[in-house]
Amino acid sequence: MHTAFTPSAVQANLNRIYDQGFASDFHEEFFSHSGFSNFGYWTPGLSQPAEAAEALVLELLKPVQPISGPILDVACGQGGTTRTLCKFVPASDILAINISTKQLAAAERNAPGCQFRAMSATALDLPDQSQAGILCVEAVFHFETRRRFLKEALRVLKPGGWLALSDVRFKFPPPARIIPPANHFHHLREYAQIYTDAGFEPAVIRSVLKPTWKGCRNALRAYALKRLKRQPSPQTFKEWSMNELRCQLYDAVFSDYLLVNVRKPLA
Numbered sequence: 224m225h226t227a228f229t230p231s232a233v234q235a236n237l238n239r240i241y242d243q244g245f246a247s248d249f250h251e252e253f254f255s256h257s258g259f260s261n262f263g264y265w266t267p268g269l270s271q272p273a274e275a276a277e278a279l280v281l282e283l284l285k286p287v288q289p290i291s292g293p294i295l296d297v298a299c300g301q302g303g304t305t306r307t308l309c310k311f312v313p314a315s316d317i318l319a320i321n322i323s324t325k326q327l328a329a330a331e332r333n334a335p336g337c338q339f340r341a342m343s344a345t346a347l348d349l350p351d352q353s354q355a356g357i358l359c360v361e362a363v364f365h366f367e368t369r370r371r372f373l374k375e376a377l378r379v380l381k382p383g384g385w386l387a388l389s390d391v392r393f394k395f396p397p398p399a400r401i402i403p404p405a406n407h408f409h410h411l412r413e414y415a416q417i418y419t420d421a422g423f424e425p426a427v428i429r430s431v432l433k434p435t436w437k438g439c440r441n442a443l444r445a446y447a448l449k450r451l452k453r454q455p456s457p458q459t460f461k462e463w464s465m466n467e468l469r470c471q472l473y474d475a476v477f478s479d480y481l482l483v484n485v486r487k488p489l490a
């Protein structure tokens with residue numbers, strides 16, 4: 224069962240945005256009620272957003288096979304990523320955290336048997352060297368700050384433990400109420416340095432904007448149009464236009480989508 228948690232101002236704002244978005248019929252149907260909420264990794268043959276979302280997690284986990292627990296799923300959303308981890312380790316070896324108790328309640332239903340706790344990624348209430356691995360899908364750009372999270376991740380990982388995360392590079396600093404300005408970076412060299420600064424081994428970083436956001440954008444556009452044609456109404460027209468605005472906004476501000484794999488040194 225998840226615990227009580229008092230969010231900061233930025234976190235409360237994120238909870239308002241994500242809780243409302245994730246609970247919408249538009250979002251739930253797009254992801255087939257799977258508990259996923261990420262752009263996915265769209266390879267040829269994939270047509271369903273939930274399949275692509277799971278493929279993104281599997282792509283992040285490829286370099287860390289074979290996997291053993293305990294594993295921490297940071298910013299688990301509604302639990303799709305957490306359920307994917309159950310393919311590799313027993314559910315009892317997985318702890319998933321998020322700042323939204325509403326999302327955690329959904330995650331508990333989507334990944335039964337795993338443990339869930341309300342906690343910020345930047346203040347992990349976990350013992351030193353307690354985790355074999357940490358997964359964090361499409362969330363680290365929100366944390367106050369990315370560097371503080373990396374420090375915490377290093378602390379709770381066992382020696383040799385892994386961190387697998389996906390991240391976004393923006394063309395210019397987005398609004399501070401959703402992305403702390405300290406998280407903005409210009410160059411990949413500068414970005415790679417934050418991992419070594421935190422004490423990790425050199426990061427393996429893959430640049431994958433096309434199979435992630437661009438694949439998701441195409442699927443979102445086709446889906447919004449399908450909903451509008453299926454049931455033309457002021458509501459579906461509003462959804463279609465909001466979706467189109469979002470697609471254009473993300474196209475304008477995303478410079479890259481990154482898959483990152485790093486390890487804590489053995490000694």
Ligand SMILES: C[S@@+](CC[C@H](N)C(=O)[O-])C[C@H]1O[C@@H](n2cnc3c(N)ncnc32)[C@H](O)[C@@H]1O
Pocket residue numbers: 234237238241258259260261297298299300301302303304320321322323326342343344345359360361362365366367
């Ligand atoms: C785009 S969603 C990704 C959800 C999930 N990882 C997935 O791939 O389906 C971003 C998530 O980050 C969470 N989040 C934002 N700031 C957080 C923080 N400081 N600590 C933990 N979770 C956070 C949000 O509540 C939201 O669930």
